[in-house]
């Protein structure tokens with residue numbers, strides 16, 4: 001089957017590319033990219049003169065340029081986000097669970113999960129002598145998956161974690177696909193067949209788990225909220241989406257939105273604290289002062305002002321989500337570019353968050369102090385700070401994410417001193433999120 005299928009796929013792809021480039025849609029897709037290019041130019045040649053811009057490498061290298069272009073012209077990543085986010089009004093269901101008081105109750109769970117990771121670091125340091133070189137990224141990813149699985153599936157989290165692992169494999173496969181041709185995902189080539197197989201497995205595993213949760217009843221975890229939401233969701237009644245499909249899509253949505261983003265932010269935070277030792281000392285002093293050898297609780301997290309500004313500044317310089325995506329509801333004109341109704345616009349978060357005109361001449365510098373009086377004090381136009389998006393569809397998990405980051409970072413700071421290893425290579429990479437391309441490698445010692 002395979003050679004015939006691959007040839008058919010190749011011919012089909014050529015045909016679709018041809019039609020695609022002739023079609024009016026072409027103008028629309030290219031406009032999206034031009035819009036950002038123009039925006040960039042209008043704002044003082046951001047790519048050219050950003051000598052100290054931490055994301056300079058990302059924006060300037062040919063590879064990065066291609067992945068931006070690819071992202072701007074391919075349907076796939078946007079398709080996933082929009083499809084997963086738009087199936088039913090996910091925030092109606094998720095947000096109540098992620099409100100602050102609910103989130104507080106999860107602190108103990110997060111402390112337990114984080115301590116498991118920290119104990120493994122302690123053992124490594126003991127084994128290696130005084131200092132250990134630790135690449136933190138994968139550990140932080142598993143931690144974040146563990147935390148979101150527990151929050152989502154409660155006591156069934158082990159099965160949930162298996163599903164999340166499969167979703168991650170799916171994500172990896174999808175991020176490797178580079179052909180921005182509409183309809184390509186229906187071609188039965190090798191990678192698409194792998195994707196379909198994985199999707200089928202994920203859907204059937206989630207269905208099984210949902211059934212199990214329904215039989216057990218009464219647990220107040222995220223999955224239960226989704227199940228309840230699915231029962232009452234008007235969107236479902238007025239659409240052709242099945243309840244199963246809705247639940248499956250919401251599970252994928254939470255995992256995709258809430259796992260990688262938080263893990264990557266923790267990695268960037270540790271990288272910056274390792275680079276700026278004065279901020280590491282200040283944040284640690286605050287944590288020790290607030291906790292005074294007691295167990296962490298939600299009220300302590302509120303008092304950690306310095307740590308909060310460190311996280312805010314990290315999210316300003318290294319926002320994990322590269323774009324906020326919106327669909328144009330009526331024809332508009334931005335800086336002379338006509339944007340027709342129905343087109344998707346990507347708002348480049350990091351460009352807005354490092355604009356000298358808005359943030360001052362030290363816009364590229366790591367300076368958590370700027371957030372001492374909140375976002376209003378940090379930026380001329382506070383809407384330009386949007387690591388969690390903006391408006392009605394702002395991130396449903398932002399409180400959860402901030403709380404998780406504070407717990408993880410305060411525990412790390414209270415137990416370890418760390419500096420950047422000489423093997424660290426600074427190379428922000430745009431995959432599905434903006435992440436340290438070569439990972440973050442730290443020299444760690446116990447306190």
Ligand code: HEM
Nearest residue numbers: 085091257258261262321388389390393394395396397401
């Ligand atoms: C540092 C961590 C995080 C960052 C930077 C982040 C960022 C974002 C951004 C930029 C959006 C798009 C918002 C918009 O279009 O205006 C979003 C949406 C979303 N996020 Fe997060 N997020 C994070 C963590 C989380 C977590 C932990 C969860 C879940 C527990 C979560 C759940 C969601 C959901 C469900 C949406 C879709 C909301 C909708 O479409 O209505 N996020 N996030």
